[in-house]
Each structure stands twice: as structure tokens, then as C-alpha cells.
Amino acid sequence: MARKPPRIELHTAPHAVAAQNVVVIMRNVVYALLPLLGYAVWLFGLSAFMLILVVLLSTLGTERFFNWMGKQGSTLDDWSAVITALLLALTLPPGFPLWMGVIAGITSIALGKALFGGLGFNLLNPALVGRAFVQAAFPVAITTWTPPFIVTRFTEFIPSTFTLPLMQPIDISQWLATSGIDAFTGATPLALQKFQSIATPVESLFMGSTAGSVGETSAILILLCGSYLAVRKMMNWRIPLYIFFGVVATSALLQLIDDTNPDPLFMLLSGGVMLGAVFMATDMVGSPITPRGIMIYGVLIGFLTVIIRIYGGLSEGVMYAILLGNAATPLIEMVTQPRIFGARKAPAKGGTDD
Amino acid sequence: MNWSRLFGFQGGIHPGYHKDRTSNRAVKRLPFPLRLILPLDQHIGAPALPIVRPGQEVIRGELIAKADGFVSAPIHAPATGLVKSIELKPTARGSLTNSIVIEVLRGDPQEVMISEPHDIKNMNHDELVNAIQDSGLAGLGGAAFPSHVKLKQLDSKPAELLLVNGCECEPYLTTDHRVMLEHPEDLIQGIKYAMRATGTQRAIIGIEDNKLDAVEVIRNHLQADDPIEVKTVVTRYPQGAEKLLVKSLLGREVPEGGLPLDVGVIIHNVGTLAQMGKLLPAGEGLIERVVTITGTGVDKPGNYKISLGTPIGFVLDTLGIDATKETIILGGPMMGPAVGSLEAPVTKGTSGILVFHERDFIDREHEKVYPCIKCGRCVDACPMRLNPAQLGWLAASREYQIMADEFHLNNCFECGCCSYSCPSRIPLVQYFRIAKATNREQAIKQQKLEAEAASGA
Numbered sequence: 001m002a003r004k005p006p007r008i009e010l011h012t013a014p015h016a017v018a019a020q021n022v023v024v025i026m027r028n029v030v031y032a033l034l035p036l037l038g039y040a041v042w043l044f045g046l047s048a049f050m051l052i053l054v055v056l057l058s059t060l061g062t063e064r065f066f067n068w069m070g071k072q073g074s075t076l077d078d079w080s081a082v083i084t085a086l087l088l089a090l091t092l093p094p095g096f097p098l099w100m101g102v103i104a105g106i107t108s109i110a111l112g113k114a115l116f117g118g119l120g121f122n123l124l125n126p127a128l129v130g131r132a133f134v135q136a137a138f139p140v141a142i143t144t145w146t147p148p149f150i151v152t153r154f155t156e157f158i159p160s161t162f163t164l165p166l167m168q169p170i171d172i173s174q175w176l177a178t179s180g181i182d183a184f185t186g187a188t189p190l191a192l193q194k195f196q197s198i199a200t201p202v203e204s205l206f207m208g209s210t211a212g213s214v215g216e217t218s219a220i221l222i223l224l225c226g227s228y229l230a231v232r233k234m235m236n237w238r239i240p241l242y243i244f245f246g247v248v249a250t251s252a253l254l255q256l257i258d259d260t261n262p263d264p265l266f267m268l269l270s271g272g273v274m275l276g277a278v279f280m281a282t283d284m285v286g287s288p289i290t291p292r293g294i295m296i297y298g299v300l301i302g303f304l305t306v307i308i309r310i311y312g313g314l315s316e317g318v319m320y321a322i323l324l325g326n327a328a329t330p331l332i333e334m335v336t337q338p339r340i341f342g343a344r345k346a347p348a349k350g351g352t353d354d
Numbered sequence: 355m356n357w358s359r360l361f362g363f364q365g366g367i368h369p370g371y372h373k374d375r376t377s378n379r380a381v382k383r384l385p386f387p388l389r390l391i392l393p394l395d396q397h398i399g400a401p402a403l404p405i406v407r408p409g410q411e412v413i414r415g416e417l418i419a420k421a422d423g424f425v426s427a428p429i430h431a432p433a434t435g436l437v438k439s440i441e442l443k444p445t446a447r448g449s450l451t452n453s454i455v456i457e458v459l460r461g462d463p464q465e466v467m468i469s470e471p472h473d474i475k476n477m478n479h480d481e482l483v484n485a486i487q488d489s490g491l492a493g494l495g496g497a498a499f500p501s502h503v504k505l506k507q508l509d510s511k512p513a514e515l516l517l518v519n520g521c522e523c524e525p526y527l528t529t530d531h532r533v534m535l536e537h538p539e540d541l542i543q544g545i546k547y548a549m550r551a552t553g554t555q556r557a558i559i560g561i562e563d564n565k566l567d568a569v570e571v572i573r574n575h576l577q578a579d580d581p582i583e584v585k586t587v588v589t590r591y592p593q594g595a596e597k598l599l600v601k602s603l604l605g606r607e608v609p610e611g612g613l614p615l616d617v618g619v620i621i622h623n624v625g626t627l628a629q630m631g632k633l634l635p636a637g638e639g640l641i642e643r644v645v646t647i648t649g650t651g652v653d654k655p656g657n658y659k660i661s662l663g664t665p666i667g668f669v670l671d672t673l674g675i676d677a678t679k680e681t682i683i684l685g686g687p688m689m690g691p692a693v694g695s696l697e698a699p700v701t702k703g704t705s706g707i708l709v710f711h712e713r714d715f716i717d718r719e720h721e722k723v724y725p726c727i728k729c730g731r732c733v734d735a736c737p738m739r740l741n742p743a744q745l746g747w748l749a750a751s752r753e754y755q756i757m758a759d760e761f762h763l764n765n766c767f768e769c770g771c772c773s774y775s776c777p778s779r780i781p782l783v784q785y786f787r788i789a790k791a792t793n794r795e796q797a798i799k800q801q802k803l804e805a806e807a808a809s810g811a
Binding site for chain 2: 008009010011012013014015016017018020021022023024025078080118119120121236284285286287288289290291294333337338339340341342343344
């Protein structure tokens with residue numbers, strides 16, 4: 001061949017690759033969270049907006065700081081820290097003091113992610129680690145709720161928002177009274193049910209017009225946003241279904257035993273079950289990859305949620321249930337390795353078939 | 355009637371198929387190159403032994419290298435010409451291989467002059483198997499395993515059924531499709547020979563449901579009393595992997611480490627059997643094959659009948675393809691190797707030549723590999739139901755032996771579904787190939803040590 005030696009590109013098979021990469025998936029999760037954020041701002045106003053912004057900045061700043069410490073390039077472009085920030089913000093009460101939000105953001109990345117080695121290596125869901133930290137550190141602030149649709153929500157902040165750092169937030173009940181909210185007890189539907197035996201109508205739970213964390217209140221919106229991800233195959237829809245099953249089965253059983261226990265539908269729609277099941281438990285890093293492992297993981301989280309709610313000291317149990325599920329994941333995976341194609345009846349010596 | 359839905363294998367992927375660019379183009383013949391390069395090991399097994407010497411004239415169809423033992427295949431001269439040399443030449447797999455180089459005689463009519471017609475009706479099983487070996491047939495689907503080996507009857511494992519693989523699940527390739535459309539008589543004839551050789555009473559042709567025209571053509575050519583059935587399977591890569599096709603059509607799982615024969619099945623590719631039907635009665639040797647030439651770098655894609663040994667550079671020149679700064683793949687984009695030299699020839703196992711612009715693929719050298727985010731897509735995609743993510747973590751820490759002993763590494767047949775679906779772009783299959791090769795080396799070393807110890811004692 002009398003021509004210049006050509007330059008040929010060499011690759012090893014497979015040469016074809018699916019279009020979706022990590023960045024695309026992560027970015028779409030952020031898209032799916034945007035409606036929730038928008039709705040939260042509409043319900044709770046300026047304070048919710050400020051909280052989301054501050055948590056976002058502190059989380060991204062922490063991520064970047066650890067990149068710098070580890071002498072690696074910025075990992076902000078993989079969008080995973082953005083997801084952590086948004087999820088964290090959605091689980092905090094709307095009037096949560098901003099400085100506490102900063103603490104939550106820092107701990108979620110520092111303790112939940114960077115400590116383990118960054119994306120892909122974290123054992124627990126980083127957003128929930130941050131949430132659990134502030135739950136333990138600021139038990140009052142994190143259970144101080146404001147009702148949605150305060151008339152002045154777009155013109156003034158909830159007073160507790162601008163609490164000075166290292167100060168306890170002021171009591172907002174007086175401010176609430178002056179804002180034209182009379183009969184607000186400052187409790188979420190779950191707390192009302194648990195401590196005062198007051199039921200909340202199902203429609204309010206569906207539409208989210210109740211007190212609660214920034215983004216956990218509307219079941220229907222969460223399901224819609226989750227469906228988008230499920231349809232685009234960016235989320236394992238089996239996990240929320242197994243969790244719902246776990247919640248319904250456990251609460252139905254407990255109601256059979258003692259009929260003062262809340263009914264399954266209420267358990268499913270109240271508190272953080274929807275947000276947790278759809279967006280937190282499905283965090284790919286912390287959930288099992290084996291098909292049977294996913295089943296055990298989901299049902300376990302549903303079961304633990306109900307048990308903590310009914311027998312625990314707290315009114316809400318989703319967060320700890322998911323964290324426990326995350327922690328159990330390596331063990332679950334170990335015992336649920338898939339049965340391989342053509343596996344022989346008696347597993348080979350040293351095999352892990354169960 | 356959708357058998358895959360009932361019994362089908364789990365996993366698999368749906369890559370872009372891009373078959374419609376070539377599936378309606380009839381097979382055309384490509385001219386002879388100036389020089390043919392015939393690697394002696396273009397089949398799996400022992401390399402053929404050359405029986406010609408440099409300077410010798412050979413006639414098209416003449417035997418030029420004989421089989422070395424049972425698991426080996428002979429090679430025939432694809433064109434009349436002069437043996438130039440027997441020397442090391444580059445091949446598609448990258449390594450230099452002993453090859454017979456033939457300078458093609460210009461102006462020769464290039465007719466096949468050599469044949470020994472077989473009286474197939476009066477042949478017994480062994481004679482038939484020998485005749486098939488003499489034709490030099492090797493799996494034309496890509497594996498190039500000598501065809502007669504699988505047809506040999508074993509008393510310990512009787513075959514009950516012949517499966518004919520017309521899936522062609524690799525994207526872009528349409529050679530099997532064209533062969534089924536254009537040579538159904540040869541195919542049916544070949545199936546009957548293979549059934550005679552193995553003593554099976556029944557044959558099933560499995561075809562993916564994106565080739566329904568082929569299904570119809572073959573059904574029209576079958577006689578009512580032919581013990582041959584045509585069944586469709588869903589289009590899903592890697593449906594054409596033999597263990598998975600057995601599962602899809604029969605619901606039987608070939609046991610770990612076993613062969614389809616362990617569940618009473620012999621499986622052959624449609625292209626191989628069509629060649630068998632054509633070559634066997636005349637006693638001719640395999641000298642050419644159909645190759646799909648396509649890809650984004652090809653303006654006029656098509657299916658071509660190409661003489662074995664034709665260098666890829668000649669094919670591309672003839673079709674006016676400028677291959678500079680391109681990726682050239684022999685076979686399909688999921689399992690085919692990219693060639694490093696335009697001198698590498700078309701061999702018995704070459705089903706396609708794909709030319710792609712550099713930008714069409716993820717540049718794995720430079721694309722950022724993200725950490726595994728445990729999305730589980732590889733687990734869902736693996737048709738062998740392995741745990742590629744787990745294997746990948748182990749590979750990263752070079753725990754190759756654990757991969758094989760505890761996580762069934764050797765069941766991986768490198769279909770590439772895991773690497774394809776990985777959103778972190780982790781080169782999983784590529785890791786597994788390294789792991790397997792290292793394990794093989796380790797095993798050989800171990801054997802040597804043991805042999806030394808035994809001889810020393």
C-alpha cells in the first residue's frame with residue numbers, strides 16, 4: 001500500500017456505550033427535585049428559599065474544600081453534592097435557623113461523604129447524615145414547625161431564620177399569633193397523631209398543605225417527580241414500592257393488634273415516608289444492587305419506619321430507618337449474591353450461592 | 355408466539371442496532387486483492403500446517419494447509435496465484451501470526467477447479483464429520499470454532515436437537531440476515547447434513563424478531579415433512595450467545611462451565627450451515643465469506659462476498675473509504691476487536707468491518723471514569739446473572755483469584771453488557787479480560803512448579 005501510514009484509533013470492545021453517564025443521571029435527579037423546591041417555596045415563602053440557598057452553598061463549599069484538601073480536581077461537576085444539598089434542605093423545617101443549616105450542610109459532606117472517600121464510597125446517605133447530626137444537636141429547632149400559606153410569607157422571614165450563630169432561636173409562637181394564625185399547634189400531622197391523637201385529612205397529606213419539613217409535605221408531587229426518574233430509568237422504582245409495602249404491611253399488622261394505632265394510609269402519606277422512599281432510600285450508593293437485596297432493603301426500611309414511629313420516642317422514623325437500611329446494605333448484599341446462570345445444584349466449593 | 359417472554363434469559367441490553375443501512379442490500383462480490391494473507395490460526399484450536407512452499411503455484415480451492423489434529427481446520431487457496439512467503443503477519447487480534455501470503459495471478463478467470471464430490475447419502479457419521487473438517491469450515495458467526503468438532507457424536511452425551519443460530523444480535527451486522535434471505539436452500543441443505551452427522555432428529559432455527567422477512571423466506575422453503583422449525587426470539591443483545599439462545603428457545607440452562615451438549619443441544623450459526631450446504635456436495639473448501647461493511651465512516655455500506663485473506667486496507671480502498679483517524683472494528687461493536695493494522699486480513703470469523711469516526715465513541719482513554727455509584731445497571735444487564743460491580747471492585751484491588759473462585763468470573767463470556775451500561779464508564783469487561791488472562795498465566799506457572807516438584811522428587 002503506497003500511502004502514508006494512517007492513524008487508526010484503537011479501543012477495546014465493547015465500543016458502543018449507553019448514553020446516560022453519571023453526570024446525566026445526577027443532573028436529572030436535580031431536575032426532578034426542582035418542582036419540590038418550587039412548591040416548598042410557594043408553601044413556606046422566603047425562609048424556605050433562604051434555607052435552600054444557604055444549605056446549597058455550604059454543602060458545595062464543603063465539597064470543594066475537601067477536593068482541595070485531597071488535591072483532586074473539583075467534583076462539583078458531577079452534581080452529586082447538589083443532590084445532597086437539595087435533599088438535606090428539603091428535610092429541614094422551614095424556619096430552621098440558617099446557621100444551623102450551614103452546620104447541617106458541612107456535616108453531611110464532611111461526615112457523610114468525604115470521610116468515606118467521596119462519591120460512590122459513602123456507606124450512608126450524606127443528606128441524612130447531616131439531618132441526623134442536627135437532629136441530635138438542635139432537637140428543639142428541628143421540631144419547630146410553621147404552617148404553610150402564612151399570608152406574609154413572601155414579604156417577611158420567619159423570625160427564627162436569622163438567629164445569630166451559636167444562639168438558640170427565639171420562640172416563634174408569638175410571631176405566629178401576630179401573623180394571623182390562631183389555632184396553630186406547631187405540630188406535624190405525625191406529631192398530632194402520636195401525641196394528641198388528632199387525625200389529619202388525607203387530602204391535606206396528598207396536597208401537602210400541612211406543617212412539616214420544607215419538601216416532605218406533598219405526597220402527590222413527590223410521586224410525580226419520582227415517576228419522571230423511574231420512567232427515565234434513573235431510579236430503581238422497586239425500592240419505594242418495597243418500602244411502601246413494608247410500611248403498609250407493618251402498620252396494618254400493628255393496627256390489628258391494637259386499633260388505636262394509626263391506619264396504613266396515614267402512615268404512608270404523612271411525614272417523610274414519601275420523600276425518604278422516593279429520593280433518599282433510592283440513593284444508588286447506599287442501596288443494594290442485587291435484586292433480592294433490594295427487596296430486603298426496602299421492606300426493612302418500611303418496617304423500621306413504622307416501628308420507630310409507634311414505639312420510639314420520636315414522631316418520625318424514616319430518617320433513622322433509611323440510615324439503618326444503608327448500614328445493613330453490605331451485609332444484605334453479601335447474603336443475596338445472584339444465583340448465576342446455569343448454577344449447579346450443589347454450589348461449588350467456596351461459592352457464595354445461597 | 356414469543357418464546358423469549360416465556361423462558362428468555364434475564365438481562366441483556368438494547369443498543370442502537372443500525373442494521374437497516376445494510377439489511378436490504380444484496381450481497382455483492384469484491385474483487386481480488388493483489389495479495390492474500392492467510393493466517394494459519396484463523397480458527398480456534400491447533401494452527402493448520404502449511405503444505406505449500408514459497409514460489410509454488412496454487413489454484414483457487416486447492417488445499418494449502420492441512421488440519422493439525424482433530425480440533426483444527428485446513429485452509430484452501432482463495433485465489434489462483436503464487437505462494438510468496440510464509441511469514442509473521444499482523445492479525446485483527448493484534449498479535450503477529452504465521453501466515454501464508456499468496457500473490458494473486460492477474461487475469462486468471464479464478465474459477466474453482468478443485469473439488470472431490472461426496473456421495474453424502476452413503477457416508478457414515480464419521481466420514482461425514484471428516485468431510486466437513488476437510489472443507490475447512492469454522493464458526494462463521496465470529497468464534498471460528500472448527501465446525502466438525504461440535505458435530506462429532508459422543509456416546510456419553512447424545513445430542514437430541516440441532517439449534518440453528520440466526521439471531522445476529524450484534525448491532526450493525528447483517529451477514530447472517532442476507533445469507534438467510536439469499537441462500538435458504540443452502541441453509542436447509544446444511545442443516546440436514548449437520549443433523550445426519552450428529553444423528554439428531556429435530557432442528558430449530560432461532561431468529562430475532564427484527565428479521566421476520568428471513569423467517570418467512572425460510573418457512574416458505576421448508577417442505578412439510580422437514581423436521582425443521584423456525585422460531586422467533588425477541589431482539590435483545592446478546593440473544594445470539596449460544597447458552598442464552600438455548601435458554602430462550604428451550605428453557606434449558608447450560609450448567610456452569612458446561613457446553614450446550616450437556617443439555618442435549620448442538621448449536622451452529624446459519625452462515626456456517628449455509629456454507630456447509632453449498633460446499634459439502636462438491637467437496638470444496640471454504641475460501642470466501644459474506645462480510646457487512648458499514649459504520650458512520652462508510653458512505654456506501656453493504657454486504658460483500660470477500661475472499662479470505664483479503665487485507666482490510668484493500669477492502670477500504672476498493673470501497674473508497676478513507677480510514678485515517680478512524681476506528682476500524684472487525685465484527686460487531688460489542689465484542690469485535692479494533693484493528694491496529696490495515697494489513698490485517700478478513701478471516702473465517704470476520705462477520706463485519708465497521709468504520710467509525712473517532713468522535714462516535716467514548717474515548718475511554720480520556721473520558722473521565724467516575725467511581726462506581728452502585729446503580730446496579732451492570733447487575734441488571736448481565737445475562738449470566740453475575741455481579742459485575744462486585745467483580746469490578748475486586749479487579750480494582752487485583753483480587754483476581756477471588757473473582758474466579760467466589761464470584762464466577764469464568765462464566766463471563768465478555769458480551770460487554772456491563773461496560774455498555776455503566777454510567778460511570780468503568781471498563782468492566784476490559785478488567786475481566788485482564789483478570790482472566792492473569793489467572794491463566796498463574797495457573798500455567800503453578801502447573802510448571804508442580805511438575806518441577808514432581809520430577810525433583
